[in-house]
Amino acid sequence: MTEPLHELFRYHTWATLRLLDYCATLPAELLEFTAPGVYGTIRQTLAHLITADAGYLSRVTYDVSVRIASTASLPLDTLREHFVKQSQGWQYVLDHIDRFDPTMPAREDHPDLPHALNLFLNQAIHHGNDHRAQVCSILGANGLDVPEIDGWMYWFVTRAIPLSE
Amino acid sequence: MNESLREIFRYHTWATLRLLDHCTALPPEQLDETIPGTMGTIHDTFVHIISSDAGYQARLRGDASLRIRDAKSLPLSELRGYFVERSKGWEDALDHLDDFDPTLEPEDDHPDAVPHVRDLLLAQAIHHGNDHRTHICSILGANEHEVPETDVWTYWFVTRNVRLVH
Numbered sequence: 055m056t057e058p059l060h061e062l063f064r065y066h067t068w069a070t071l072r073l074l075d076y077c078a079t080l081p082a083e084l085l086e087f088t089a090p091g092v093y094g095t096i097r098q099t100l101a102h103l104i105t106a107d108a109g110y111l112s113r114v115t116y117d118v119s120v121r122i123a124s125t126a127s128l129p130l131d132t133l134r135e136h137f138v139k140q141s142q143g144w145q146y147v148l149d150h151i152d153r154f155d156p157t158m159p160a161r162e163d164h165p166d167l168p169h170a171l172n173l174f175l176n177q178a179i180h181h182g183n184d185h186r187a188q189v190c191s192i193l194g195a196n197g198l199d200v201p202e203i204d205g206w207m208y209w210f211v212t213r214a215i216p217l218s219e
Numbered sequence: 220m221n222e223s224l225r226e227i228f229r230y231h232t233w234a235t236l237r238l239l240d241h242c243t244a245l246p247p248e249q250l251d252e253t254i255p256g257t258m259g260t261i262h263d264t265f266v267h268i269i270s271s272d273a274g275y276q277a278r279l280r281g282d283a284s285l286r287i288r289d290a291k292s293l294p295l296s297e298l299r300g301y302f303v304e305r306s307k308g309w310e311d312a313l314d315h316l317d318d319f320d321p322t323l324e325p326e327d328d329h330p331d332a333v334p335h336v337r338d339l340l341l342a343q344a345i346h347h348g349n350d351h352r353t354h355i356c357s358i359l360g361a362n363e364h365e366v367p368e369t370d371v372w373t374y375w376f377v378t379r380n381v382r383l384v385h
Contacts (some may be wrong), residue, residue: 058224058316058337059224061338061339062224062341062345088253089256090357091356091357091360091361092357092360135374164376164382165384167375167379170375173371175226176223176230176375177370181371182348184353184370187353191254191354195255205347209333215329217329219326
C-alpha cells in the first residue's frame with residue numbers, strides 16, 4: 055500500500071523539477087512575468103513553492119536545518135539543489151512513516167494541532183500542484199510554451215513508454 | 220500509509236465540493252468568465268474536472284458506465300451529484316486497491332497499451348483536481364470575486380472542528 059503515496063511524491067518531485075528546468079532556460083526577464091489571479095512572478099512562485107515544501111518537511115522531521123532561510127535572491131539552480139535534497143527527505147519520511155507523528159505548533163489563528171502527519175503530506179502535494187498550475191498559467195497567458203507536467207507525461211517519461219510523433 | 224492516501228482523496232473531494240458550492244451561488248453569467256492561461260470558463264472547467272475524474276475511476280475499475288455522458292450540458296448541481304457518487308467510489312476503491320490492475324488502452328499519443336497503471340490513475344486524479352481548481356480560483360481572483368479557502372489547512376480545521384482564534 056505504500057507505493058501509491060510514493061508515486062504521488064515522485065510525481066510531485068518530477069513535475070516541479072521539469073517545470074523548474076524549463077523555466078531555467080527562459081531569459082531572466084521572463085521570470086519576472088506574472089498574470090492576474092496568481093501568487094506572483096514565476097520566480098517568486100517557484101521560490102515560494104520550494105521554501106514552503108522545505109517548511110512542511112521540517113515540520114514533519116523536526117529538522118530545522120531543512121528550512122531555507124531566504125529565497126528572495128536565490129537563483130533557480132540553487133533552489134533546484136534545495137528541492138532535490140527535500141525530495142530525498144520526503145522519500146525517507148515515506149519509507150519510515152510510522153516514526154513520524156508531528157504536531158503543528160499553535161499560531162495566531164489556531165491551537166497546537168497534534169498528529170498532523172497527514173496534514174503535512176497532503177499540504178505538500180496540494181501546494182506543489184497549486185503553484186505549478188499558477189506558473190503554467192503565467193506562461194500560457196504570456197504566450198510562452200507550457201511544459202507538459204501532468205500525471206500522464208510523468209508516467210510515460212519515467213516508464214519510457216513510446217509516444218507518437 | 221493507507222490513511223495518508225485516503226486523506227489526500229478526502230481533501231480532493233472536500234476542496235472540489237467547497238469550490239463547486241461557492242460557484243453555484245454566483246450569478247450564472249460569472250460561470251462563463253475565464254482568463255488567459257487557464258482551461259476555459261468556470262463552468263467548462265468544472266465539467267472537465269468532474270468528467271475526467273469519473274473517467275479515471277472508470278479506467279481503474281474497467282467500468283465504462285462510470286463515465287459521465289454529455290457532461291458539458293449539465294448544470295453544476297447535477298455535476299455535484301455525479302462527483303459525490305464518484306467520491307464514494309474512490310473511497311471504496313482505496314479499501315480494495317490490491318484488486319485493481321488496470322491497463323491503459325492505446326490512444327493517439329501512446330500507440331501501445333500501458334499495463335499496471337493503477338498508481339498513474341490515482342496520481343493523475345489528485346493532480347488533475349488540484350490543477351483545475353487552481354484555474355478556477357485564478358479566474359475568480361482575476362475578476363475580483365471572492366476566492367474561497369480550499370487549501371489543506373482549512374480542510375484540516377473544518378473537518379477536525381479546530382477552534383480558530385479570530
